[in-house]
């Protein structure tokens with residue numbers, strides 16, 4: 001579990017992170033979203049003790065990072081896959097990290113197996129492709145078998161196989177009961193990976209909610225109905241207070257209503273249906289609505 005309370009970071013007159021309070025829970029993948037400069041990396045750096053907060057606290061399992069005796073065994077992070085010394089092999093890096101962190105040497109082979117690096121682990125880190133560097137960075141993060149893992153943009157620059165691999169890895173880490181906190185700009189990927197979303201805008205928390213709820217709340221999530229009596233059904237639905245639009249000879253789209261209610265109203269009216277389904281908004285669409293409304297909200301608050 002990661003717990004942030006009033007976490008803030010000021011650079012000059014700019015608040016990079018502004019009173020962030022939230023909990024990132026175990027057993028789930030939490031996606032960390034926000035436009036460039038929203039404060040995601042700064043937040044992750046403060047959690048890892050790499051930046052000192054201006055105010056507030058960041059705790060991992062109830063303890064600040066700098067008070068954890070063997071940090072790698074509590075939290076593993078991939079912030080920058082190219083940060084390793086380029087002249088050393090991945091294997092040598094892992095052995096050195098294990099030694100200085102009280103981790104059994106046998107764990108090195110285990111994590112190399114997990115990330116599927118194979119013989120490439122013997123190459124100089126600087127000679128690895130981006131995908132291989134990413135795997136090595138993830139091996140470093142997993143070395144201490146930590147209960148919390150944090151990844152900053154882990155799929156940046158990866159090919160589709162690499163992206164899929166990272167997605168499955170995050171899912172299995174969460175299924176093992178770990179806390180998985182991952183930042184990304186790729187909405188389509190987050191929709192496939194995350195259980196929960198945290199969204200930042202200009203350093204502030206805009207949203208902290210389950211992915212399914214975010215999608216369901218979007219105005220673009222709708223109930224699609226196909227019936228030979230579309231005009232009749234539209235009248236019935238409107239009478240029942242449902243916002244509905246006729247989009248074809250036999251098709252209606254209703255918004256802001258549960259699929260069950262549409263089915264019940266049709267049944268009560270004795271109208272035959274040929275299709276009744278939910279059309280979900282994409283995370284991309286839901287995210288755009290959300291950030292647009294938070295921009296308006298911010299402007300109103302500022303009296304603009």
Ligand SMILES: Nc1ncnc2c1ncn2[C@@H]1O[C@H](COP(=O)(O)OP(=O)(O)OP(=O)(O)O)[C@@H](O)[C@H]1O
Pocket residue numbers: 011014015016034035036037038039040041042043
């Ligand atoms: N060392 C620093 N000195 C001054 N300003 C900084 C520093 N680090 C970050 N900032 C500023 O803090 C704000 C938040 O940056 P941060 O990198 O945390 O955002 P981000 O959400 O991770 O962005 P991105 O998606 O582009 O990685 C930005 O305005 C950035 O310019």
